[in-house]
Amino acid sequence: MTNETLAQPKPRVTRLAWPPLLWIGALHAGALLAFNPAYFTWQALAVCVFLHWVSGGIGICMTYHRLLTHRSFAVRPRWLEYALTIVGCTASEGGAIHWVADHRRHHAHSDEETDVHSPVHGGFGWAHMFWWMTPDITSVHTPAYHARWAPDLVKDPVHVWLDRYFIVFPLLLGAALYAIGGMPFLVWGFFVRSVLVLHTTWLVNSATHVWGYRSHETRDSSTNLWWVALLTYGEGWHNNHHAFQTSARHGLRWWEVDMTYIAIKAMSWVGLSHAIKLPKIRATAGATGEASLSRARSASKKPRRRRKPKSVVGAAK
Numbered sequence: 623m624t625n626e627t628l629a630q631p632k633p634r635v636t637r638l639a640w641p642p643l644l645w646i647g648a649l650h651a652g653a654l655l656a657f658n659p660a661y662f663t664w665q666a667l668a669v670c671v672f673l674h675w676v677s678g679g680i681g682i683c684m685t686y687h688r689l690l691t692h693r694s695f696a697v698r699p700r701w702l703e704y705a706l707t708i709v710g711c712t713a714s715e716g717g718a719i720h721w722v723a724d725h726r727r728h729h730a731h732s733d734e735e736t737d738v739h740s741p742v743h744g745g746f747g748w749a750h751m752f753w754w755m756t757p758d759i760t761s762v763h764t765p766a767y768h769a770r771w772a773p774d775l776v777k778d779p780v781h782v783w784l785d786r787y788f789i790v791f792p793l794l795l796g797a798a799l800y801a802i803g804g805m806p807f808l809v810w811g812f813f814v815r816s817v818l819v820l821h822t823t824w825l826v827n828s829a830t831h832v833w834g835y836r837s838h839e840t841r842d843s844s845t846n847l848w849w850v851a852l853l854t855y856g857e858g859w860h861n862n863h864h865a866f867q868t869s870a871r872h873g874l875r876w877w878e879v880d881m882t883y884i885a886i887k888a889m890s891w892v893g894l895s896h897a898i899k900l901p902k903i904r905a906t907a908g909a910t911g912e913a914s915l916s917r918a919r920s921a922s923k924k925p926r927r928r929r930k931p932k933s934v935v936g937a938a939k
């Protein structure tokens with residue numbers, strides 16, 4: 623028996639994660655106000671789109687995922703990492719430490735029974751959003767769990783503080799939006815934008831483990847899916863990411879547009895990012911990694927393993 627199994631209690635489908643359920647439920651309820659035409663302005667829509675990129679693209683895709691989870695690049699000065707983490711907090715996906723822990727566990731056990739959000743075991747809905755509602759089945763965010771999966775972050779008192787009080791930042795952003803632009807900014811810039819960021823992030827766990835093409839033979843069901851990549855600023859090249867987990871660049875073919883990698887490169891031009899990791903391609907492969915990609919063309923298009931969802935998981939929906 624591994625340490626992890628010892629640390630995780632037996633699944634009990636009756637326990638719900640009430641704090642995120644209430645918070646995310648309230649965000650969805652608030653987003654319904656968008657159906658009132660009185661709250662629509664073109665300015666508010668522009669704020670929604672812009673903040674979707676800031677909180678989802680920079681905060682989650684670049685900072686929570688590629689910087690903090692995989693350390694695929696580094697930033698300087700040090701305080702910039704904390705500032706970017708605060709941007710990630712405004713996406714309403716919780717603090718960085720538990721996000722990082724869950725995602726590292728996903729990579730360590732992709733599509734195995736201990737994967738926190740596998741569509742192979744739970745179906746599309748489970749992988750998309752039901753998984754985080756039943757922590758007993760996926761991950762109880764205890765100090766031991768954080769220490770097991772995010773030991774680097776739990777040693778940093780600033781990250782620990784930000785993880786504990788992350789809720790302050792979306793609330794402050796919501797208040798600022800209301801102060802600046804009234805109800806239209808609050809509805810579109812806060813509620814609608816937050817719901818869109820949540821669902822586009824979740825599509826990476828659900829859609830890009832179900833639909834799309836596979837460029838690389840990985841041990842999981844990960845796929846590359848162009849429309850998820852567009853909505854998530856490059857995260858939809860998820861099969862590439864599973865194949866080269868520490869690479870800062872997820873879009874590997876020239877047409878696999880990766881906005882997050884472009885942002886990381888742009889930061890390096892002004893000295894804000896460095897130590898950018900890229901896939902290890904053989905010297906003869908050329909700068910675009912054609913050797914790796916040509917091998918990929920013969921890879922199977924369908925995930926190798928498809929098993930029926932576990933009944934215990936289905937019961938939780």
Ligand SMILES: [Zn+2]
Binds near residue numbers: 691692725863867
């Ligand atoms: Zn990852």
Ligand SMILES: [Zn+2]
Binds near residue numbers: 844860864
């Ligand atoms: Zn994955």
